[in-house]
Amino acid sequence: MSTKSTYSRIARRETHSPRSVLAIVLAVILILAAAYAVIEIILAIAGQKPLLVTPGNAAKGLVGVNTLPVWILIVAGIILALIGLWLIIASFTSGRRARHLIHTDRAVTVIDNEVIASALARHASYAANTDPDNTRVSVTHNRAVVEMTPATGRDVDKGRVQDAVDEQLAAYDVSPKLRSKIDIKKAGKVGA
Amino acid sequence: MNTTNRGANRLLIFIVGLVVLILGAASILLGVLPAFSSGWKSTAPTVSTNVASTFSAAPLFATGSSWLYIALIAVLVIIVILLVRFIVKQGNGHTSELFHDDTTEHGSTIVKAGVAKEALQEALKDRDDLVSSSVTTYDVQGTNVLKISATARRGVSPKDVSDTIQTHLKALDQLLGFEVPAMIQISGGFRARVAKKTRLE
Numbered sequence: 238m239s240t241k242s243t244y245s246r247i248a249r250r251e252t253h254s255p256r257s258v259l260a261i262v263l264a265v266i267l268i269l270a271a272a273y274a275v276i277e278i279i280l281a282i283a284g285q286k287p288l289l290v291t292p293g294n295a296a297k298g299l300v301g302v303n304t305l306p307v308w309i310l311i312v313a314g315i316i317l318a319l320i321g322l323w324l325i326i327a328s329f330t331s332g333r334r335a336r337h338l339i340h341t342d343r344a345v346t347v348i349d350n351e352v353i354a355s356a357l358a359r360h361a362s363y364a365a366n367t368d369p370d371n372t373r374v375s376v377t378h379n380r381a382v383v384e385m386t387p388a389t390g391r392d393v394d395k396g397r398v399q400d401a402v403d404e405q406l407a408a409y410d411v412s413p414k415l416r417s418k419i420d421i422k423k424a425g426k427v428g429a
Numbered sequence: 430m431n432t433t434n435r436g437a438n439r440l441l442i443f444i445v446g447l448v449v450l451i452l453g454a455a456s457i458l459l460g461v462l463p464a465f466s467s468g469w470k471s472t473a474p475t476v477s478t479n480v481a482s483t484f485s486a487a488p489l490f491a492t493g494s495s496w497l498y499i500a501l502i503a504v505l506v507i508i509v510i511l512l513v514r515f516i517v518k519q520g521n522g523h524t525s526e527l528f529h530d531d532t533t534e535h536g537s538t539i540v541k542a543g544v545a546k547e548a549l550q551e552a553l554k555d556r557d558d559l560v561s562s563s564v565t566t567y568d569v570q571g572t573n574v575l576k577i578s579a580t581a582r583r584g585v586s587p588k589d590v591s592d593t594i595q596t597h598l599k600a601l602d603q604l605l606g607f608e609v610p611a612m613i614q615i616s617g618g619f620r621a622r623v624a625k626k627t628r629l630e
Contacts, residue, residue, distance in 0.1 A: 240572070240610050243572045243574060244610065247430060247569060247574065250430065251430070255438060256442060257519050257520065259442055260438035260441050260442055261519060263442060263445050267445070267508070268513065271506075271512075278498050278502055282494040296477055296480070297477070299477075300473040300474055300476075302456075303469045303473075307460045310459045311460040313456050314453045314454065314455070314458075314459070315453065315457060317453025318450055318454055318457060319453070320449050320453070321447065321449035321452070321453055322446070322450055324445055324446025324449065325447060327442055328440070328442040328443035329439075329443075339591055343595045343598055343599060343608075344591075344594070344595055344598060344612060344613050345612050346587070346612075346614075347613065347614045347615070348587045348591075348614075348615045349615065349617050349618070351618065352587050352616065352617045355584050355585075359583075359584030360586075369584065405586070409587060410588075
């Protein structure tokens with residue numbers, strides 16, 4: 238297998254969720270349910286008292302389910318249907334992770350969006366001469382939004398911040414591409 | 430990087446979701462549609478009697494139980510075994526070999542993953558901009574791939590970290606005489622946030 242296709246496989250798998258947690262949780266629930274059923278059947282064969290209900294009585298209960306109050310049937314039905322729908326949606330959606338990639342000839346680099354955001358925050362606050370703690374950066378799939386709260390009485394040069402952020406983004410050259418948006422808050426903060 | 434069968438994960442989630450959805454829909458119909466409810470009332474007891482007579486048609490000696498219960502237990506146990514296997518198979522794919530050449534008449538050469546691990550970790554250990562790093566090797570569809578995970582300090586440029594690690598990788602290439610495909614993972618997270626502050630060069 239060529240290195241290129243290996244890299245593209247890694248890149249795809251690292252940026253999408255394997256849905257392992259959900260699948261394992263479901264598998265554990267099924268295992269517990271099956272184990273419980275086996276125990277009840279064995280108890281019934283041995284003629285012992287059931288833990289909760291004998292298999293025969295469980296079947297009778299299922300037959301008589303239409304005698305339950307209507308609201309219980311509807312509420313239980315809606316809850317089950319919603320859970321089922323959610324699971325089906327989870328099985329089809331891509332499950333994108335908050336990560337970006339840098340492709341180079343030597344390696345493929347996977348970066349958490351959080352790391353990009355904190356690096357941008359540092360460079361933006363240097364450019365604006367404010368405290369990094371008053372700079373909020375959120376990085377999503379294709380946007381990096383920088384929100385700055387300037388110190389009261391001080392002007393922040395939006396152009397410089399924009400240049401600094403764009404320069405950093407150009408240097409990282411992540412895929413998918415990030416577009417920047419700079420938002421300087423109107424109201425400053427004392428001592429920021 | 431690992432060999433988790435993601436298709437199987439999604440298939441299991443889909444099947445369970447479908448069954449739960451059908452149960453829910455049936456329950457709603459029982460509550461809302463009188464026709465469905467009366468249909469259930471007339472059909473369900475018949476089905477139940479038929480099943481019960483099938484069970485009693487295969488008696489288990491004189492216990493009053495049925496062989497079919499034993500069969501049912503067997504099926505359930507097989508399902509449990511398959512599900513346990515499914516869980517255990519998640520996240521595998523590590524390998525301890527970096528390189529294995531074709532055996533010649535003089536023998537064969539094996540480079541263990543530990544070589545790359547030691548070399549890279551030694552190089553990355555004392556860096557100020559990383560809180561921690563680790564190196565593992567995976568077998569990705571027959572190709573051995575190095576995975577270098579690094580937790581970057583807050584504000585460190587991911588590009589710098591990536592470039593540094595690639596420099597070390599190239600040095601490793603020189604040392605080994607061949608290139609191992611590599612994946613670099615740079616993460617932030619809790620450890621980066623609580624790490625002691627330091628001065629970076």
